[in-house]
Each structure stands twice: as C-alpha cells, then as structure tokens.
Amino acid sequence: MLETSARLLRMLSLLQARRDWTGPQLAQRLDVSERTVRNDVERLRTIGYPIDATRGAAGGYRLGVGGQLPPLLLDDDEAVAIVLGLRAATGLDGVEETSLRALTKLEQVLPHRLRRRVAALNAYAVTVPTDDPYPVVDAELLSTIAACCRDTERLRFDYESHPGHGSRRDVEPHRLINWGRRWYLLAWDLDRQDWRTFRIDRITPRVPTGPRFVPRPPPEDVGAYVSARASAAAWRYHTTVVVHAPAPVIAERIPPAAGTVEARDERTCLFRTGADSLDTIAVHLSLLDVGFEVTEPPELVDKVRELAHRYAQAVAPSASHPDDRVS
Numbered sequence: 001m002l003e004t005s006a007r008l009l010r011m012l013s014l015l016q017a018r019r020d021w022t023g024p025q026l027a028q029r030l031d032v033s034e035r036t037v038r039n040d041v042e043r044l045r046t047i048g049y050p051i052d053a054t055r056g057a058a059g060g061y062r063l064g065v066g067g068q069l070p071p072l073l074l075d076d077d078e079a080v081a082i083v084l085g086l087r088a089a090t091g092l093d094g095v096e097e098t099s100l101r102a103l104t105k106l107e108q109v110l111p112h113r114l115r116r117r118v119a120a121l122n123a124y125a126v127t128v129p130t131d132d133p134y135p136v137v138d139a140e141l142l143s144t145i146a147a148c149c150r151d152t153e154r155l156r157f158d159y160e161s162h163p164g165h166g167s168r169r170d171v172e173p174h175r176l177i178n179w180g181r182r183w184y185l186l187a188w189d190l191d192r193q194d195w196r197t198f199r200i201d202r203i204t205p206r207v208p209t210g211p212r213f214v215p216r217p218p219p220e221d222v223g224a225y226v227s228a229r230a231s232a233a234a235w236r237y238h239t240t241v242v243v244h245a246p247a248p249v250i251a252e253r254i255p256p257a258a259g260t261v262e263a264r265d266e267r268t269c270l271f272r273t274g275a276d277s278l279d280t281i282a283v284h285l286s287l288l289d290v291g292f293e294v295t296e297p298p299e300l301v302d303k304v305r306e307l308a309h310r311y312a313q314a315v316a317p318s319a320s321h322p323d324d325r326v327s
Helices: 004-017 023-030 034-046 076-087 096-109 112-124 139-151 222-234 247-253 278-286 298-314
Strands: 051-054 060-063 155-160 166-179 182-189 194-199 203-206 237-243 259-263 269-275
Touching: 004 023, 004 034, 004 060, 023 034, 023 060, 034 051, 076 096, 076 112, 139 166, 139 203, 166 194, 166 222, 182 222, 194 222, 237 278, 237 298, 247 259, 247 269, 269 278, 278 298
Parallel strands: none
Antiparallel strands: 051 060, 155 166, 155 203, 166 182, 182 194, 237 269, 259 269
16 A cells, blocks of 8 residues: 555546546555545645545546645656746746746756756757747737637727738737747737738737627638738738649648638639748749749749749750650
C-alpha cells in the first residue's frame, strides 16, 4: 500500500486524467478501501483541491473548479512544454513580466533531468531574425474582444488600415484568430454589410460596447477565410489569372494563404493571388500544374515571359541527348 502523501498524489493524478471516477474504481486503482478514498478526498479538499462528490449508484468523484488555483501535477513532457511556452510569450503586451515570474517559479522546482532538457533546447534552438517583426498585442484588449464575441455584443473601434488610413468601425465580433504570431478579429462590418478581418494591434476600442446581436452564420472555414484575406491585405502585387481546370481541382492544390479560387465555368476558374514579390507569385502559379493565362499586372506578364524563355533555354534540344529530339 502506498504511503499517505504518495497516495494523495496518485489520486490527484487520476482525477486530473479522467473526468469522473467512482469510489470503487479509485479504491481498486489505489489498492485501498472506499473509506480511505473518502478520507483522502477530504484531505485534498483541505489543501485547496475542489473535488465534487455525488451519491447513489451513478455517484462518484470529479475534480471541480475552485476559487483559487491549487498545485498541479505535470508529467515531464507537460512541464517542458509549459517552460518553452512561457519563454516564447513575447507577443502579448502586459504578460511578459507575469510570464517571467511563472517561468522562474517553474524552473526552480524542475527535476535535474528536466532542467537539462530545457537547457539543451534553449542552447541549441536558433531563432531566425526577420525584417518584419511581429506586432505586440495588448492582452487586455484581446480579453475585451473575446468577451464581446462570447456575449454577442457589438464592438466599436478606431482602425488603422495597412496603408495607414484611419476609420471608425461598428462590427459584430465573431472570432479571434491567431495566425503565426499575429492576432486577427473576424467580424461582420455593419456599414459594409460583409465579413471583414482586422488586425488586433491596429484596433483602438471605444467604450462602452454596443448592444447585443443575433450571431450570423460565419464563413465555412474561418481559418482559411482569415488567412487568405490577411495575406491579401499586405500584398504589394495582385493578379487574377484564368486557370484551365475546374475550381475544385485547383482549390485542393492551393493553400488558403496563397489566394482564392472562383469557378468560371465547368472547365476553367479564376485564381486570385498576390505577394510582395513577382517571384513569389510565379511560385504560386507553378503550383497550379495546369495551363493558365496571365494578363495583369504588366510587371507579372514580363516576369512570366522572362521565366518561360529561361526554362525553354534550359531544356533546348541537344544532339547529345536523344530523348530531347522532337519526333
């Protein structure tokens, strides 16, 4: 039989691993009597663990929600994941100091074997710098917007668009989307009568929030919808090409962030894409793996013509390669 302290830790681990346990189940797993189980439950309650109990044939025990956070039991992988997550918590304004305090407390109690794992990851993991630093997002602002989504309350805010133009928006907030280390709001814009995406770091909310609203059916794939439009908002070059293949076929080949596909007829579709460089657009077009027509912008037409000439020269027929001869 386990000693009392070890048994309490084992019981707590069981309660955290599964939602509901009956008394006999816990007694069997701990190799004790049901009376000991009841006594141990009371001991855990006295040190802050909110354990709910129900009577009857279907009764049992469940780890509930308490007024304060009691100690947690973490396995090795969970502890390492939390340490790494806290170290990476640099994209939210207002939580850096809190993250550092939590990280310090956790690292102080890590066993030696876990400290070595974390130290190795920190020493040999390299972060590649970027010329486009991720914006800092205010944690309180995220919480405010999330509450409006939850309570279906209209949100009013001042917004600075990508070119630097300001506007006042009145929206019905639907979802917060975390893409990479940027945060976006998907909302129904009441003035434009359409779905819009907004970067959270460009939002300055106005208080109080607006009245309640009845939620509208959102786009079918919220993540894909936001990623496609968030990319397009920052593109330097835009183009729409005619693709000689059905829309469903092309949609399967193109990631959402690369652009959108719209059916033109049963055999062709329109592919709207863009990027900060013409070379990137050329890569997107190569992913189509079918014929296409490019008519705009003129810079892209010239780039495609240049690449076509370069590729044609790369595979010019040669007497030394019989397979290249044209029959």
